[in-house]
Amino acid sequence: MAKATKKQALGRGLSALLKENSPEINSVEDKNADKLVGNIVEIDIDKIDVNPFQPRSYFNEEALRELATSIKELGVIQPITVRKLGDKFQLVSGERRFRASKLIGNTTVPAYIRLANDQEMLEMALVENIQRKDLDPIEVALSYQRLIDEIDLTQEQMSQRVGKKRSTITNYLRLLKLDPIIQTGMRDGFLSMGHGRALINVDNTDDQLDIYEKIIQQKLSVRQTEQLVKALKDGGDVEVKPKTVAKTVEVPKFVNKGLKTFSEYFGHKIDVKLSGNDKGKIMIPFHSEEDFNRIKKLLE
Known part of the structure; x- marks a missing residue:
């Protein structure tokens, strides 16, 4: 019981600090910055603005509802991260947890507070975005390209920041050379990164689109696509064998x-x-x- 009381008292102290000194704490040199920055605090949801640098534009509604159900039962296990911005806060990471908390009517959310300028915000948002598991290859490639264009990172520096091999980054960036129609097909899940990497080796856009149509119509595998590309480069043609359809087992x-x-x-x-x-x-x-x-x- 004593431990719980102590925790609540700490929460009240930090909450008071937020209300009394919030506008003045904007850098590590400011008074009381060391007491606020680096702490996890329950923050009013209406005091938090979303990250304008967030590269993610689509949030699966069903997945959000499932996360909201989890938060309702277990709470927010991993706090969101925010930066101090005047008398409000701005999301650095955790927008799904933030949205799900709002969805179930929570008025506060646990947040880790840090300081960051606009460039750091953009870099953190892009790097976190790249680490997600549900991105399509074009989304990853665009995030890498933004790090190059807007943060002025080299591929070697990106390799160190995101923990990926430089060759992996190069392979993603090459996808942006594909025709926009093919890029859209990858974003919509009609073909994989393997298909895209095979099509990159086709220089002519019309030839790219011809093969793309065959991939869609005939449901070609990556291996079959590579065969078509090789045949095109060799000046010949190749017969695409249909994939073997696995025998379905009736569900009891x-x-x-x-x-x-x-x-x-x-x-x-x-x-x-x-x-x-x-x-x-x-x-x-x-x-x-x-x-x-x-x-x-x-x-x-």
């Missing part, structure tokens, strides 16, 4: 009946992978660390 009635119960319990659409003879695996998806911990708690 007892599985279909149970899936709905599983899905309702875990708050996700649960899938199964069947191996025949009433055998298979149950697959439970998760969309964030918070979501994973929520599911883990359900299984305890």
Whole structure:
């Protein structure tokens, strides 16, 4: 009980510091900066503005609702990060957690406070964006290009900042040389980065688009696309063999009946992978660390 009281008192002290000195704390040299910057504080949500440098423009509504459910049950496990900006705050990272918290009507959110100028904000937003798992290849490439154009980083410096090999960065950047129609196809998930890397080797835009149409119409694999590109460069043609369609296994009635119960319990659409003879695996998806911990708690 004493420990909880102490924690609440600390929270009141920092909250008072926010209200009394908020506009004056804008650099590490300012009075009381050491007491505020570097601390995790519950901040009023309406005092936080989104990051104008955020390269991410689309947030999956279903995933946000799932995260909101997790936050409602477990709270915000990982605080968002904000920078001090006058008498308000601006998001540095954690916009999904911020949006999900607003979605369930939370009035405050735990936040780690730091100081950062506009260039640092842009760099942090871009680097964090690159580290996400759900980006399409063109989004990654555009983030790399913005780091080059707006932060003036070399590919070697980017390699160190984002922890990726320089050759990996180069491969992403080359995708931006593809025709915009093909780039859109990659963003929409019609073809993979492997398809794009194969098409980069085709110099003529019309030839690129011809192969792109074949990829879509015939559902070509990366290997088949590479064969088409090689044949084009060799001045010949190649017969594209259709992919072998795997034999589908009929889902037993007892599985279909149970899936709905599983899905309702875990708050996700649960899938199964069947191996025949009433055998298979149950697959439970998760969309964030918070979501994973929520599911883990359900299984305890």
